[in-house]
Amino acid sequence: MTGKSIEEINRRISEGSAVVVTAEEMKEIVEELGEEKAAKEVDVVTTGTFGAMCSSGVFLNFGHSDPPIKMKRIWLNDVEAYTGIAAVDAYLGVTQISDKLGMEYGGAHVIEDLVRGKEVELKAESYGTDCYPRKEIVTEIALEDLNQAEMVNPRNAYQRYKAATNSSNRILRTYMGTLLPNYGNVTFAGTGEISPLNNDPEYRTIGLGTRIFLCGAEGYVIGEGTQHSPPFGTLMVKGNLKEMDKKYMRAAVFPGYGVTMYIGIGIPIPVLDEEMARFTAVRDRDIETEIIDYAIPRRNRPVVRKVNYEELKSGKVEINGEEVRVSPLSSYSIAREIMIELKKRIEKGEFYLTSPVKRIPTKATFKPMRQKEIVVVRNLMSKAISIPENTTIVEASKIIIDKGVNHLPVVDESNTLKGIVTSWDIAKAVAKGKVERVSEVMTRKVITVYPDDPIELAADKLRKHNISALPVIDAKKKVLGLLSSEDLSRLIVKR
Amino acid sequence: MMILLQFDSKTVREPVISQTTLEKKTLINIIRASVGAREGELIIEVDDSRADEIIEFIESKGVKVTKIYEKIIKDDEKCVHCGACISICPVEVFRLEYDYRVAADSERCVRCGVCVTVCPLKALELSKI
Numbered sequence: 007m008t009g010k011s012i013e014e015i016n017r018r019i020s021e022g023s024a025v026v027v028t029a030e031e032m033k034e035i036v037e038e039l040g041e042e043k044a045a046k047e048v049d050v051v052t053t054g055t056f057g058a059m060c061s062s063g064v065f066l067n068f069g070h071s072d073p074p075i076k077m078k079r080i081w082l083n084d085v086e087a088y089t090g091i092a093a094v095d096a097y098l099g100v101t102q103i104s105d106k107l108g109m110e111y112g113g114a115h116v117i118e119d120l121v122r123g124k125e126v127e128l129k130a131e132s133y134g135t136d137c138y139p140r141k142e143i144v145t146e147i148a149l150e151d152l153n154q155a156e157m158v159n160p161r162n163a164y165q166r167y168k169a170a171t172n173s174s175n176r177i178l179r180t181y182m183g184t185l186l187p188n189y190g191n192v193t194f195a196g197t198g199e200i201s202p203l204n205n206d207p208e209y210r211t212i213g214l215g216t217r218i219f220l221c222g223a224e225g226y227v228i229g230e231g232t233q234h235s236p237p238f239g240t241l242m243v244k245g246n247l248k249e250m251d252k253k254y255m256r257a258a259v260f261p262g263y264g265v266t267m268y269i270g271i272g273i274p275i276p277v278l279d280e281e282m283a284r285f286t287a288v289r290d291r292d293i294e295t296e297i298i299d300y301a302i303p304r305r306n307r308p309v310v311r312k313v314n315y316e317e318l319k320s321g322k323v324e325i326n327g328e329e330v331r332v333s334p335l336s337s338y339s340i341a342r343e344i345m346i347e348l349k350k351r352i353e354k355g356e357f358y359l360t361s362p363v364k365r366i367p368t369k370a371t372f373k374p375m376r377q378k379e380i381v382v383v384r385n386l387m388s389k390a391i392s393i394p395e396n397t398t399i400v401e402a403s404k405i406i407i408d409k410g411v412n413h414l415p416v417v418d419e420s421n422t423l424k425g426i427v428t429s430w431d432i433a434k435a436v437a438k439g440k441v442e443r444v445s446e447v448m449t450r451k452v453i454t455v456y457p458d459d460p461i462e463l464a465a466d467k468l469r470k471h472n473i474s475a476l477p478v479i480d481a482k483k484k485v486l487g488l489l490s491s492e493d494l495s496r497l498i499v500k501r
Numbered sequence: 502m503m504i505l506l507q508f509d510s511k512t513v514r515e516p517v518i519s520q521t522t523l524e525k526k527t528l529i530n531i532i533r534a535s536v537g538a539r540e541g542e543l544i545i546e547v548d549d550s551r552a553d554e555i556i557e558f559i560e561s562k563g564v565k566v567t568k569i570y571e572k573i574i575k576d577d578e579k580c581v582h583c584g585a586c587i588s589i590c591p592v593e594v595f596r597l598e599y600d601y602r603v604a605a606d607s608e609r610c611v612r613c614g615v616c617v618t619v620c621p622l623k624a625l626e627l628s629k630i
Contacts, residue, residue, distance in 0.1 A: 183585045
């Protein structure tokens with residue numbers, strides 16, 4: 007296998023003889039010519055993505071005021087930035103929301119306003135020191151007034167991402183968009199076969215020091231991104247905000263979730279040899295992910311089914327025998343514009359390729375948070391006093407008094423949950439008269455928990471539904487116990 | 502075609518929709534209704550070819566009628582063609598074109614407004630009637 011070097015490719019770029027194609031075009035070329043010929047023919051493949059990337063932000067240096075201030079807290083258009091670093095440095099994250107406007111306006115909007123040439127209000131306060139006596143300042147700044155405005159994004163360009171759906175009976179507003187009840191829709195992120203990391207899945211050419219297209223500017227990869235976990239790889243990137251183009255970045259609000267920013271990234275991939283030709287020929291059908299259920303507010307959300315990007319991009323997927331419509335959340339259209347723009351820049355000799363100084367890991371796991379102690383329902387639940395459906399009101403009232411309980415789960419012969427009656431239901435039935443059996447007054451739509459659910463989830467259910475106990479059931483709806491608000495209060499007494 | 506009906510304190514008590522259905526032997530789809538004691542507003546959908554005679558009939562009952570032409574408006578300056586709107590629209594107004602841009606078939610819109618609240622770029626707006 008003969009290969010070519012990055013130096014060789016760069017020489018061709020400077021001579022104007024490099025063959026540059028977009029990732030979209032490369033699929034066709036490899037299919038037609040085969041990997042060997044395609045590797046000889048093509049020098050560079052441009053890739054692109056344009057999606058909501060929450061883990062982004064900008065380092066800003068404002069210069070010193072007179073008299074100088076060591077900023078302790080700082081706001082830009084009422085959006086707070088982090089300034090626990092030197093006197094007039096700050097980091098503004100895109101998801102930070104405005105103190106005054108809330109989710110309507112955030113860090114991403116401030117960044118977009120700066121790039122659009124608008125003036126932004128800077129407000130800062132401090133405690134005053136001998137070297138920095140000033141305690142507060144309010145002024146207006148524009149992008150050109152800043153010494154540095156360096157975008158540094160800890161986690162961008164997700165290689166692939168889990169698609170989202172919702173099994174519950176209420177609308178969910180998430181960072182994956184609005185999810186309709188009862189598997190009403192599916193959303194997914196990422197651009198699949200044209201996305202940078204999918205075209206270099208072994209990270210042979212994309213690594214620390216790789217020159218990239220970042221929101222229109224020349225940027226760099228500065229390492230693997232946070233939560234990097236191949237094949238769900240991510241990148242940490244940086245680039246000069248002053249060189250960026252508003253066309254390739256956009257502040258956005260996901261209703262009910264908050265502010266984020268659409269970031270445009272293009273990465274040129276050198277076709278060094280046959281292997282790189284094969285990698286860049288990847289198709290959406292080869293890129294697999296999972297559809298997960300956002301109705302379960304846990305770290306490990308259940309997998310509804312496996313799916314590939316070809317199915318997702320088709321606009322419809324099947325869930326439980328029904329056709330469900332799919333929304334992409336990344337813009338394929340702008341990602342394409344980025345691939346084409348990057349291709350043009352390379353062809354014109356305005357953009358050269360780099361070899362990575364250090365490669366990013368091909369193996370890494372994304373660990374869960376270490377928590378002090380996770381108390382689950384099982385640790386606190388008490389024994390359930392269950393009754394059959396044909397229990398009479400009189401019998402039920404006796405049980406309630408004898409056992410000193412307020413909740414009686416109603417079950418069938420196999421201990422499967424059918425309903426629940428409370429002492430209140432029984433009292434009401436007695437007052438009304440004419441009611442004989444508990445099956446006539448029981449609540450049939452029972453709110454339940456699983457034994458391994460964290461107690462925070464149980465407490466949230468009690469509060470949301472304004473109830474005082476939850477039957478604890480297994481996957482087959484068999485009653486395992488009961489968790490009441492009294493059980494939960496034991497936690498506080500224990501402390 | 503979609504039509505806005507505005508009822509005043511008198512007409513709001515009359516069964517105008519039923520009268521229209523019976524008299525004109527036509528199907529009427531109620532898209533949105535807000536009816537109070539003193540006034541009411543209805544958006545209905547009727548067969549395009551019979552719209553004029555139906556409108557004439559409803560007007561004769563003293564109800565103010567306005568034809569709704571444009572429904573959902575997409576601001577192409579703001580839209581980034583992400584497609585978040587595609588799967589949440591109940592009547593499939595939005596689709597990805599051959600060039601992966603989001604196109605809106607505004608004619609199909611039933612003015613439910615769900616997409617307006619979902620768009621991350623605030624690029625969608627219901628037309629004023």
